[in-house]
Amino acid sequence: MAPVQAEISNDDVSISSAIMPVPDWSYDDSDILDWTPQVLVENQYTLPASARTITMEICGGDHTQAATCPTSQVLKESSAQSPNLNSKGSAGDSAIVSFYSFLWFIDSEDISTYAGEFTIMFHFSAEDNNPSNDHLRYKVVIMDDLIDLIVNDHDVDTSTVYNSNSAIPANLDVRSRSWPVAQSFSTDWSMHMVDSLVAESEDCVLWEKNHTGQGNMEGTGELIIHTATHYNTTSSMYYSPFEIDVIITNTTSRIFGNIAVSGTLLDAIHTVEVVATLNGTELYTETWDFMGDGSFPSTAYNTEFENGTICFSAKLTVDDIEVAQDSRLIDNVNGTFSSRSVPLADIVAPHAGTFEVRAWVNGTFLDSNYQNDAIAFNIIVNDTTDVWIREVVPARGAPNYVQQGGQYLSKFPYGEQSIRVVSGNIGWVTVSARMEINLYDLSTGDYAAGPYTCNSTLTPGEEMVCDFDFSSTGLFTLNASISTTDGHTDAFPSDNWFEQAIIVDFGAINPTVANPTPADVFETGEEILAVAAVDPQAPMPLNFTWRMNFMEVLGYGQVANFTMPMGEWQLTLYVEDGAGNLEIAMQSIRILNRVEFSESPHIVSGVAVSTYSMELEFESPDLPPPGVFYPTAYNRDKEPLVMFNMSMESPYGVDISVDSIDAS
Numbered sequence: 053m054a055p056v057q058a059e060i061s062n063d064d065v066s067i068s069s070a071i072m073p074v075p076d077w078s079y080d081d082s083d084i085l086d087w088t089p090q091v092l093v094e095n096q097y098t099l100p101a102s103a104r105t106i107t108m109e110i111c112g113g114d115h116t117q118a119a120t121c122p123t124s125q126v127l128k129e130s131s132a133q134s135p136n137l138n139s140k141g142s143a144g145d146s147a148i149v150s151f152y153s154f155l156w157f158i159d160s161e162d163i164s165t166y167a168g169e170f171t172i173m174f175h176f177s178a179e180d181n182n183p184s185n186d187h188l189r190y191k192v193v194i195m196d197d198l199i200d201l202i203v204n205d206h207d208v209d210t211s212t213v214y215n216s217n218s219a220i221p222a223n224l225d226v227r228s229r230s231w232p233v234a235q236s237f238s239t240d241w242s243m244h245m246v247d248s249l250v251a252e253s254e255d256c257v258l259w260e261k262n263h264t265g266q267g268n269m270e271g272t273g274e275l276i277i278h279t280a281t282h283y284n285t286t287s288s289m290y291y292s293p294f295e296i297d298v299i300i301t302n303t304t305s306r307i308f309g310n311i312a313v314s315g316t317l318l319d320a321i322h323t324v325e326v327v328a329t330l331n332g333t334e335l336y337t338e339t340w341d342f343m344g345d346g347s348f349p350s351t352a353y354n355t356e357f358e359n360g361t362i363c364f365s366a367k368l369t370v371d372d373i374e375v376a377q378d379s380r381l382i383d384n385v386n387g388t389f390s391s392r393s394v395p396l397a398d399i400v401a402p403h404a405g406t407f408e409v410r411a412w413v414n415g416t417f418l419d420s421n422y423q424n425d426a427i428a429f430n431i432i433v434n435d436t437t438d439v440w441i442r443e444v445v446p447a448r449g450a451p452n453y454v455q456q457g458g459q460y461l462s463k464f465p466y467g468e469q470s471i472r473v474v475s476g477n478i479g480w481v482t483v484s485a486r487m488e489i490n491l492y493d494l495s496t497g498d499y500a501a502g503p504y505t506c507n508s509t510l511t512p513g514e515e516m517v518c519d520f521d522f523s524s525t526g527l528f529t530l531n532a533s534i535s536t537t538d539g540h541t542d543a544f545p546s547d548n549w550f551e552q553a554i555i556v557d558f559g560a561i562n563p564t565v566a567n568p569t570p571a572d573v574f575e576t577g578e579e580i581l582a583v584a585a586v587d588p589q590a591p592m593p594l595n596f597t598w599r600m601n602f603m604e605v606l607g608y609g610q611v612a613n614f615t616m617p618m619g620e621w622q623l624t625l626y627v628e629d630g631a632g633n634l635e636i637a638m639q640s641i642r643i644l645n646r647v648e649f650s651e652s653p654h655i656v657s658g659v660a661v662s663t664y665s666m667e668l669e670f671e672s673p674d675l676p677p678p679g680v681f682y683p684t685a686y687n688r689d690k691e692p693l694v695m696f697n698m699s700m701e702s703p704y705g706v707d708i709s710v711d712s713i714d715a716s
Contacts (some may be wrong), residue, residue, distance in 0.1 A: 064096040065104065065137060066185035067174050071148065075190035078420035080198035080229065081167060089130070089151040091174050091188065095137040097181075105177040107131045108151055115171040116189045127170070131177070167196045195420065201237065201413045202227040202424045204391060208399070208409070213434050213480050213512075219398035224411060224427070226385075226394045233386045235418065239396045241411040242377040246430060248369040250294035251315070253287040256363040257300045257307060278305055291375075293317065296324070296368040309353040309364035316344040317370060325367045328353070331360040376402050379414075401433040437540040438479035439510070440547035441487075444532050447472035447519040449588030454555055461527065461555040467592035467630065470522035470556065471504075475534045476515035484509045484538040487518050494527035494553055501528075507537065522556060523630075530554045561594065562587035563627040565639035575644050576618045584610045584625050584637070591633075597626040618645040 071090040073079065089108055095101045110128040111121030132151045138144035169191055176186040205225040214220055224239055231237075258281040280302045289295050295315035301308045311326055322342050328335045335357075342349050353364065378397035385394065396411055412426035419425060445451050446462075447469040453460045464470050475487050490502035506518040533549040535542075542548060567583040574580055584596050598606040598614065602624045606614040616623075625637040676682070676692045685692050 063099065063101045063180050064182040064185070065101045065134070065176070065180055066094050066096055066182070067106070067176065067188045068092045068094045068146070068185075070172065070174065070188060070190065073172055073192050074423075075172075076192070077423070078193040078195060078198060078200070081194055081196055083198075084194065089172075091149050092146060093134050093137070093149055094146040095140050096185070098139050098141075100139055101137040103136050104134055105131055106134055106149055107175050107177055109171075109173040109175075111171050111173075112168065113171065114169055114191055115173075116191060118189075119187075120175070121171065121173055167194050169193055193420070198229050198420055199231060199415075199418050200229040200420050200424070201231060201415045202229075202421070203411070203413055203427045206396075206411060206427055206429060207393070208429060208431065210429050210431060213432050214401065215481055216401045216403050216433050216435050219400055220431070222396040222399050222411070223393045224396060224413065226392050226413060228385065228387065228389050228392070230388055231386050231415075232418065235386065236381055236383045237385070237413055237415040237419075238379050238381050239394055239411070240377070240379045240414055241396055241399060241409055243375050243399070243401060244408045244410065245291065245373045245375060246406040246408050247290075248371050248373075249367055250291045250370050250373070251287070251289050251296045251368040252366065253285065253296050253298040254363055254365040255285040255298040255300045255309075256283040256361055257281065257302065258283070259302075259307060259357055259359055259362050261359050278302070280307065289315070291373065294368055294370065296366050298364050298366050300362070300364060306354060306356055307362060309355065310350065311352070311364070311366050312348065312350040313342075313368060314348050316346070316348065317373070318344045318346060320344045320370050320373070323369045323371075325369070326353070327365045328355070329363045329365075330357055375405075375407065376400060382413075399431070401431070404433050404435045406430060406432050434480035436479045436543045437481055437483055437536060438542060438544050438547075439477050439483060439485050439534050439536060440475065440544075441532055441534055441550040442474045442476055442515065444471065444473050444489075444530065444550050444552065446470070446589060448592075452589070456527070456555065459553060461553050462530075463559075463589070464522070464554050464556050465589035465591065466525060466556055466558050467523050468521045469519050469592065471520045471530070473518045473520070473532050473550075474515060475518070477510035477512055479543070480512050481540065482509065482511045483536050483540050485516075485534055486537050487516065487532070487534045489520060489530060489532045491522070491524075491528040491530055494529050497529070500524065500526075525557050526555075528554050528556065558591040558629060558631055558633060559589050560587055561590045561627050561629060561633065561635040563625055563635050563637040565623060565625055565637050568623070568639065568641060570640060573642050573644060574616070577615060578643075579613055579615055580641075582607065582612045582614065582623070582625075584627065586610075586627060591629040591631070593630065595628045597628075599624040599626065616641065616643045618643045 069092045071092060073087060073089065091106065093106070108128075108130045109121040109126055111125035112127060113125055115121055115125065130151045132149050134149045135147050137147060170193070171189060171191055174188040179186045203224050204227055206222060207225070208220060208222045222241070260279050262277045262279060282300065285297070285299060287295075287297055293315040294317070295313070297312050297314060299310045299312075301310060309326070309328065311324065313322070313324065316322055320343070322344055323339060325337065325339045327337045340351070378400070380395060380397040382394055385392070394413070399409060401407060408428055408430050410426060410428045413419070415425070446464050448465050452463040454463050455461075471489060473487055473489060475485070477483055477485070484507070486505055486507050488503045488505045491500045492498060493500050501522065501524060504520040506516070508516040510516060529551060531549065531551045535548065564585045565582070566585040567581055568574070582598055586594060594610075596610050596612075597608055598612050600606055600616060601622050606612070606616070620640065620642050623639045623641045625639075626634060627637070628634045682692050
């Protein structure tokens with residue numbers, strides 16, 4: 053079933069606003085060529101509204117008080133159809149109605165002759181149930197040569213959190229139309245508080261009823277006496293000079309909520325909101341306004357309540373508070389341009405908070421359209437100081453826990469790079485900080501070691517990593533703390549320290565030969581890079597000794613370079629900690645002997661590889677004996693032409709193993 057449609061005479065559709073031309077706007081005579089008049093229509097009724105005709109009139113002069121344009125002054129007429137509209141409050145209850153774009157004064161040979169003040173009128177051709185919103189009339193000005201400064205944008209990063217009393221460089225993106233040569237103007241900004249709450253206060257009392265068993269003075273019943281237990285009043289003053297106080301007083305049968313404003317701003321509208329609660333449940337809310345005139349208004353609430361905790365809270369709000377402003381004179385800007393960066397005076401917030409910054413160009417009387425001179429944006433200013441300790445972990449190796457004495461202890465390596473503390477700045481100001489750790493005997497609480505410290509200057513979001521050596525073994529309570537050293541007060545000191553039970557012992561070394569690997573093969577005279585690896589939590593420092601077959605010393609250090617003679621050996625790594633604990637690792641290694649040879653004209657080049665000393669034995673070539681079959685040659689479709697023997701022999705007359713012989 054289709055919805056009921058109201059007749060035009062019974063419904064209420066309004067011409068809410070004009071989109072083009074903009075009301076009370078000044079235009080250059082060339083702008084009107086691009087006009088496409090538009091208005092917004094809205095259904096004000098709870099039933100759908102029918103389509104209707106809208107007429108437009110444009111006439112010379114100010115005729116905003118007339119019902120229609122005088123016939124003799126009409127310069128342009130047009131009409132358009134609005135669509136059907138859905139009921140108010142639903143999608144499709146409004147629409148933008150556009151008229152055909154047109155060249156103004158199409159019959160005129162020179163449109164520039166039309167300048168001055170003009171009236172734009174829009175009318176519904178048939179009035180509905182509420183004729184007062186069926187018409188829209190306003191003025192525009194058309195100029196031969198429009199002078200106008202327009203603010204397009206700004207370049208302040210509104211996603212950044214700023215600090216108070218720090219300069220924020222800022223520029224406006226400005227458009228100009230025919231700005232005169234040698235005519236200066238200014239760029240201005242003002243800063244306003246976004247949160248209108250400037251002060252609040254609360255007072256509470258515990259209200260109890262006591263039955264006396266005696267008649268009251270009126271003779272109407274029992275005398276009941278109330279007792280009151282007062283709590284401390286809390287008051288917050290967020291911005292000077294605003295202040296408000298709540299004080300609860302009482303008699304034997306009543307309590308009084310006294311609200312006093314003791315700080316106001318001249319010529320500003322102040323609003324006081326008072327909320328009364330019983331055991332946390334709101335009973336009522338009242339508000340009252342006053343204009344700041346130097347006096348200090350107050351009021352009292354005389355009320356009777358049930359037993360329980362009774363609280364009065366009061367909030368003082370002021371809608372628009374300017375906290376800062378500045379201006380800058382601009383010279384040497386003239387002509388017509390679509391975009392140019394024009395500097396503002398540095399924006400400086402006097403204190404922390406969220407602010408609306410209003411920036412504009414001030415072209416005095418020459419600027420025809422002041423409505424496009426300004427732009428507004430919000431900035432956040434935060435001066436909170438907050439440093440913290442994010443974690444305390446072993447400086448080497450992964451965190452590990454040991455159960456001992458009924459509790460879990462975090463295990464830390466002995467010696468160099470034992471304890472790592474990661475701390476940082478999670479506040480909004482740059483701060484100089486000192487990180488410190490101290491250790492105490494876990495069983496007695498006696499001081500054991502420290503303080504170990506490191507210092508740094510941290511920007512917001514920055515962290516510092518501090519590694520500390522610790523050359524004692526045992527069970528300890530580790531206490532780490534961070535504090536500011538430049539006078540800043542940490543707003544959240546609860547995360548400025550970290551404490552845990554730890555164990556420090558020598559631990560296993562677990563050495564391995566990381567390089568060379570078992571598959572590596574070297575030749576005599578080739579330098580070998582030897583690298584030792586140990587357990588991440590091995591005690592430091594360590595002494596490293598490299599030996600050949602447990603005997604001959606090849607080198608020292610975790611990384612060493614050396615050569616070895618030909619043969620197959622055991623590369624032996626000795627690792628010893630500061631307590632004399634020794635652990636050994638081994639790696640098999642082959643060192644090959646490479647002999648290059650040639651025997652012209654029969655052998656051009658060749659090489660033999662072995663782990664033994666050797667030399668080439670070459671017998672003179674012979675012709676192949678007749679009647680002997682050679683399968684290898686036959687398979688290659690060849691016949692042997694000459695034969696010779698070559699071999700590698702030990703110069704010492706011992707048997708040797710030759711890895712390979714390659715000759716050509």
